Amino acid sequence: MRIFNRNLFVLTVFLLAGAAAVLAAGGAEDILNPEQGKVLYVSAETGNNGNPGTKDQPLKNIDKAVKSAQAGDTIAVAEGTYQGTFNVGYIEIEKPLKLYGGFAKDFSRRDPIKHPTVFRPENAGAAKARKAMIKFTGPIDGMIVDGFVFDMGARNSYSPAEGKPKGVETGMLLLPPVKAPGENATVTEPILSIPSSAPAGSVVIRNNVFLNGANFGIQAGIRGGTLQILNNVFVANRMAAVEVYGTCPNKGGPKALSLCGRVEIAYNTILFTWSRLKDFLDMGYGVRVMTKLEYDIHHNIIGGNIMAGVDHTRFNKNEWVKVDNNVFFVNKRADLLYSPASNTTVDVSVSEFGDLDISSAKGNRQEIPKGLSVDKGYLEGYLGARYSEQADFDRNSPANQWRSILGLNLQGTLTSRVSMFANRYPTAKALALFGSIAGAGAQKPQ
Numbered sequence: 001m002r003i004f005n006r007n008l009f010v011l012t013v014f015l016l017a018g019a020a021a022v023l024a025a026g027g028a029e030d031i032l033n034p035e036q037g038k039v040l041y042v043s044a045e046t047g048n049n050g051n052p053g054t055k056d057q058p059l060k061n062i063d064k065a066v067k068s069a070q071a072g073d074t075i076a077v078a079e080g081t082y083q084g085t086f087n088v089g090y091i092e093i094e095k096p097l098k099l100y101g102g103f104a105k106d107f108s109r110r111d112p113i114k115h116p117t118v119f120r121p122e123n124a125g126a127a128k129a130r131k132a133m134i135k136f137t138g139p140i141d142g143m144i145v146d147g148f149v150f151d152m153g154a155r156n157s158y159s160p161a162e163g164k165p166k167g168v169e170t171g172m173l174l175l176p177p178v179k180a181p182g183e184n185a186t187v188t189e190p191i192l193s194i195p196s197s198a199p200a201g202s203v204v205i206r207n208n209v210f211l212n213g214a215n216f217g218i219q220a221g222i223r224g225g226t227l228q229i230l231n232n233v234f235v236a237n238r239m240a241a242v243e244v245y246g247t248c249p250n251k252g253g254p255k256a257l258s259l260c261g262r263v264e265i266a267y268n269t270i271l272f273t274w275s276r277l278k279d280f281l282d283m284g285y286g287v288r289v290m291t292k293l294e295y296d297i298h299h300n301i302i303g304g305n306i307m308a309g310v311d312h313t314r315f316n317k318n319e320w321v322k323v324d325n326n327v328f329f330v331n332k333r334a335d336l337l338y339s340p341a342s343n344t345t346v347d348v349s350v351s352e353f354g355d356l357d358i359s360s361a362k363g364n365r366q367e368i369p370k371g372l373s374v375d376k377g378y379l380e381g382y383l384g385a386r387y388s389e390q391a392d393f394d395r396n397s398p399a400n401q402w403r404s405i406l407g408l409n410l411q412g413t414l415t416s417r418v419s420m421f422a423n424r425y426p427t428a429k430a431l432a433l434f435g436s437i438a439g440a441g442a443q444k445p446q
Contacts, residue, residue: 027110027446028103028107028108028109028110031074031076031098031100031110032055032074032076032107034074034098036072037070037071037072037073037074037098038069038070038073038074039055039073039074039075039076040053040059040065040068040069040073040074040075040076041053041054041055041058041059041065041075041076041077041078041107042058042059042060042061042062042064042065042075042076042077042078043058043059043060043077043078043080043105044060044061044078044080044081044082045078045080045105046058046078046105047059047060047061047078048060049061049064049085053065053068055107058078060085061082061084061085062075062077062082062084062091062099062119063084063085063088063090063091063092064085065077066091066092066093066097066099069095069097070095071095071096071097071139072096072097072098072142073097073098074097074098074099074100075097075098075099075100076100076103076107077099077100077101077102077103077117077148078103078104078105078107078115078117079102079103079104079105079115079116079117080117080118081118081119081120082117082118082119082120083119083120083121083122083125084119084121084125086128087121087122087124087125087128088121088125088128088129089121089122089125089126089128089129089131089133089155089187090121090129090131090132090133090134090135091119091133091134091135092131092134092135092137093134093135093136093137093138093143094136094137094138094139095138095139096139096140096141096142096143096201097143097144098142098143098144098146099144099145099146099148100144100146100147101116101117101146101147101148101149101208102115102116102117102147102148102207102445103115103117110147111445112147112148112149112207112445113431113434113444113445116149116427116431117147117148117149118148118149118151118427119133119134119148119149119150119151120149120151120152120153120154120155120427121133121152121154121155122154122155123154123155123156123157123183123184124184125155126155126184126185126186126187127184130187130189131187131189132189132190132191132192132193133150133152133189133190133191133192133213134150134191134192134193135192135193135194135195136193136194136195136198136203137195137198138198138199139198139199139201140194140198140199140201140202140203140222140225141199141200141201141202141203141225142201142202143201143203143204144203144204144205144206145192145204145205145206145208146204146205146206146207146208147206147207147208147445148208148209149208149209149211149427149430149431150191150192150208150209150210150211150213151209151211151212151427152187152191152211152212152213152214153170153211153212153236153424153425153427155186155187156173156174156186156187156212156214156424157173157174157178157179157180157183157184157185157186158170158171158172158173158174158180158423158424159171159172159173159174159180160180160181162418163278163418163419163420163421163423164420164423165377165380165381165384165419165420165423166377166380166381167375167376167377167378167380167381168377168378168381168420168423168424169423169424169426170423170424171423172278172418172420172421172422172423173186173214173238173274173421173422173423173424174186175188175214175277176188186214187214188214188215188238189214189215190213190215190216190217190218190219191210191211191213191216191217191218191237192205192210192217192218192219192220193216193218193219193220194219194220194221194222194227195221196221196223196245196247197221197247198221198222198223199223200222200223200224200225200248200260200261201222201224201225202225202226202227202228203222203225203226203227203228204228204230205218205227205228205229205230205232206228206229206230206231206232206445207230207231207232207442207445208232208233209232209233209234209235209427209430209431210232210233210234210235210237210241211233211234211235211236211237211425211427211430212235212236212237212422212424212425213236213237213238214238214422215238215239216237216238216239216240216241216242216243217234217237217240217241217242218241218242218243218244219240219243219244220243220244220245221244221245221246221247222244222245222246222247222260222261222263222293223246223247223248223260223261224248224260224261225261225262226261226262226263226264227244227261227262227263227264228263228264228266229242229244229263229264229265229266229268230264230266230267230268231266231267231268231442231443231445232268232269232442233268233269233430233431233433233434233442234268234269234270234271234273234286235269235271235272235425235430235433236271236272236273236274236378236422236423236424236425237272237273237274238273238274238275238276238283238284238422239273239274239275239276239283239284239285240273240283240284240285240286240287240288240311241268241270241273241285241286241287241305242265242268242270242286242287242288243285243287243288243290244263244288244290244293244295245290245291245292245293246258246259246260246261246290246291246292246293247260247292248260248261248292250292257291257292257316257317258292259292259293259294259320260292260293261293261294262293262294262295262296263293263294263295263296264296264298265287265295265296265297265298265300266296266297266298266299266300267299267300267440267441267442267443268300268301268441268442269300269301269372269433269434269436269441269442270286270287270300270301270302270303270305270309271301271303271304271305271374271433272304272305272378272382272425273285273286273304273305273306273307274306274421274422275306275307275421278418278421279418280306280307280332280385282307283306283307284305284306284307284308284332285305285307285308285309285310285311285337286300286302286305286308286309286310286331287300287302287309287310287311288310288311288314289310289311289312289314289316289321290314290316291314291315291316292316293316293320294320294321294322295316295320295321295322295323296322296324297310297321297322297323297324297326298322298323298324298325298326299324299325299326299439299440299441300326300327300440300441301326301327301369301372301436301437301440301441301442302326302327302328302329302331302335303327303328303329303330303331303368303369303372304329304330304331304379304382305331305332306332306333306385307331307332307333307334307337308331308333308334308335308336308337308347309326309328309331309334309335309336310323310335310336310337311336311337312336312337312338312339312358313337313338313339313345314339315339318356318357318358318359319358319359320359321358321359322358322359322360322361323336323353323356323358323360323361323364324360324361324362324363324364325362325363325364325440326363326364326365326440327364327365327366327367327369327437327440327441328350328364328365328366329366329367329368329369330368330383333347334347334348334349335348335349335350335353335366336348336349336353336356338356340357349366350364350365350366351366369436369437369440369441371436371437372433372436372437372441373429373432373433373436374429374433375425375426375429378423378425378429381419381420381423382420384419384420385418385419385420385421386418386419
């Protein structure tokens with residue numbers, strides 16, 4: 001006899017319906033027939049920057065289309081690898097546009113997984129420009145970025161041999177001024193940046209991959225409005241996958257914290273966020289709750305972060321923070337860092353979320369998702385990641401004896417080693433994370 005659990009069925013339908021609402025961006029036909037503005041088409045394979053940007057005569061580069069478009073226009077980008085005109089390695093957007101990737105070569109259909117639109121500058125581009133990969137420099141209200149793979153892995157510099165576990169394709173990330181022989185130094189800027197000077201407005205960042213970022217996946221300052229970060233994959237970024245802060249002026253004095261706007265961070269898969277330096281001592285968060293914003297963090301998969309899954313130590317008001325229905329696992333220090341008072345930081349596990357004095361902390365669970373399609377070599381390296389130091393100091397060496405006679409400081413050498421640090425994660429493996437787990441994390445874009 002088959003037992004039907006009606007409550008479980010209703011819950012499953014509710015979760016899948018919620019995920020569908022988050023994913024909904026319209027099909028290719030809807031995107032290519034907007035109610036307002038025109039559509040510019042871009043194809044790395046068949047385009048030319050001298051073309052008018054039509055479906056039959058597309059432009060070649062995304063940044064060229066951005067410059068040609070008017071506020072409110074749509075830019076449709078076909079599958080392929082993009083680096084910016086002349087491999088400049090960045091895109092700056094000074095007006096609100098709707099950017100959609102994941103189109104087939106003939107723009108007949110859209111599937112960001114089967115037809116990935118990859119923005120991946122080469123290391124040579126770091127000699128031309130050292131900027132965020134994509135940056136909003138003007139009005140943002142109505143901006144949409146949907147269906148792209150933003151991968152800094154080719155622009156970064158990695159050690160040829162140090163910190164290279166078995167099964168991982170590179171050595172450790174090298175931070176400036178250190179660089180691999182014959183390469184340019186790593187560009188330590190965010191993948192996607194909204195500077196604090198941006199005016200208020202509503203922005204949607206959806207169905208993207210933020211991969212191998214050397215300094216934040218998304219870092220944003222907003223004066224007002226709503227920022228929705230929905231159904232993205234974040235892997236192998238440094239500092240934090242998502243850091244968003246309010247930038248509106250305080251009303252009633254500097255100590256009166258004003259509410260600037262709202263951030264929704266939902267149905268994202270966030271894995272392997274690395275620390276500021278290879279010593280693993282600070283940073284390395286999935287999501288940073290900063291200040292002066294309402295945060296609604298729900299239905300995410302947040303695991304394998306060096307410091308914590310969520311950081312809530314910046315004294316944003318507790319009544320402005322919701323953390324619901326997320327899956328946490330193998331975050332090395334804590335699932336959530338919390339500061340209830342000055343000079344106090346508490347490591348909080350999911351089982352203790354009920355003790356948090358925040359607006360909502362329900363439905364979270366601590367478990368390793370069985371179907372999560374993670375690169376096994378990278379996972380093995382992360383789980384075994386270690387940092388060590390070895391001092392070599394000889395007070396009686398001839399050099400130190402001479403320094404002592406002259407009243408100078410004695411010297412030694414300190415050798416540090418790390419088994420793994422922000423190594424490059426493969427693009428195909430990141431794309432495979434979409435749809436790994438039903439009801440949580442990044443789902444397959446619709």
